[in-house]
Each structure stands twice: as structure tokens, then as C-alpha cells.
Amino acid sequence: xxxxxxxxxxxxVQEGEDFTTYCNSSxxxxxxxxxxxxPGGHPVFLIQLVxxxxxxxxxxxxxxxxxxxxxxxxxxxxxxxxxxxxxFCAGPYGSSNTGKxxxxxxxxxxxxx
Amino acid sequence: NAGVTQTPKFQVLKTGQSxxxxxxxxxNHEYMSWYRQDPGMGLRLIHYSVGAGITDQxxxxxxxxxxxxxxxxxxxxxxxxxPSQTSVYFCASSRGRGGYGYTFGSGTRLTVV
Numbered sequence: 001x002x003x004x005x006x007x008x009x010x011x012x013v014q015e016g017e018d019f020t021t022y023c024n025s026s027x028x029x030x031x032x033x034x035x036x037x038x039p040g041g042h043p044v045f046l047i048q049l050v051x052x053x054x055x056x057x058x059x060x061x062x063x064x065x066x067x068x069x070x071x072x073x074x075x076x077x078x079x080x081x082x083x084x085x086x087x088f089c090a091g092p093y094g095s096s097n098t099g100k101x102x103x104x105x106x107x108x109x110x111x112x113x
Numbered sequence: 114n115a116g117v118t119q120t121p122k123f124q125v126l127k128t129g130q131s132x133x134x135x136x137x138x139x140x141n142h143e144y145m146s147w148y149r150q151d152p153g154m155g156l157r158l159i160h161y162s163v164g165a166g167i168t169d170q171x172x173x174x175x176x177x178x179x180x181x182x183x184x185x186x187x188x189x190x191x192x193x194x195x196p197s198q199t200s201v202y203f204c205a206s207s208r209g210r211g212g213y214g215y216t217f218g219s220g221t222r223l224t225v226v
Contacts, residue, residue, distance in 0.1 A: 033214050045214030099144030099163055105155040
């Protein structure tokens, strides 16, 4: 069946270092969404990418959608302790947008001050 | 706006008991979903709905029922609780078509003993 995989599962960085998480889908996606979950909290929507090769930025966060629309990445520049949490990518099941999302397993980021 | 409200926040059930996890949203969102979150497995879709009266199964529907009689409410019923259903449950809603992300509730932590 359709799968969305994320790597790495865990990442420990020193504050100020950069961080990247990668998301790979077994099928072509019409769009990809990214969420952040703080420890003990709930997922919070960050952004959606729709176009092939699209790049979007939110302050220190850069999101990319691959040319083939099967992979995506989230890059954080100069991490801060407030970046701690688990980052999930998610894409729609199948080819139509029915609101049915499949999530990756997430990448948990720890930042050492 | 309260957003997505889930009750209860915590629940302990005995094996074989039934219960309903409540979810309500006040944003007039079309799409609603239930996810369960287990360590290392990300968020797995249980059931979802694209509008009142319309529901469909997700990845892990066995042991759970849903109904959507109104736009606002999307309760999740556990028919006969099993220890394998120990998890954190999240309800989420989205405006639907047009590329909007999901707004998650704060979750219900369920333990089945």
C-alpha cells in the first residue's frame, strides 16, 4: 500500500546547528503538508506545498517539494531550543484530495543548548 | 473560537468495556479525522469524514466506529476495548478542498488494562 517514510527518526543537534528531515512517498503526491508536534502536545500545521519543485520559507524553516512530487524536505537553519519537537510530513491518500492524509513516522529533533 | 475540542483528556478502561471519545469543532470545517499515535509509528488514520452523513475507513479502522450526524461533531466509539487500543487519540478537522491543513485537538490518552 501507499507509504510515506521519513528520515532520520531522531536527530540531536547543538543549538545553532542546521537540521534537515527528509520525506519520501511511494506514490506521486498532489500536495504535501508539514506539521510540528511539541513534546506532550498535538500536531500543528506548518505549511502545504503543491507545485513540483516548490520552495517555501518561514523564517528559519525552508520547505521543498521534489520535482517528481514524491519527496520533500524541511531544513531549519541555526536551530534554537524552541525548535524541539517532532516534525511530520503528510500526503493525501490516492490521487484525489478527499481530506484523507497519510503521515510519515516523524523526525524527533532534540536541541542541546 | 475553541477550535477542536476533545473529551476526555485521559481515560482508563478495562478490557471489554466500550466508550465514546468526543470531538467537536466550531470552525464549520467539512473534513474531520481520527488518528491514533503510538511510539515510533507516527499518526495512523482510523476513520475520516468529508461531511455530515459521510464517513469512511482509514488505515486502522478495526474495533472503532464513527458517525457524523452534524458538521460539528465526530465521535469515535470503541466497541470492546483491548489493550492494543492503548494509545493517544487525536481528532482533527480541515476546511477541506483548497489546500488547508488540519487543526488538531489536544488529544485523549487512553489506557486499556
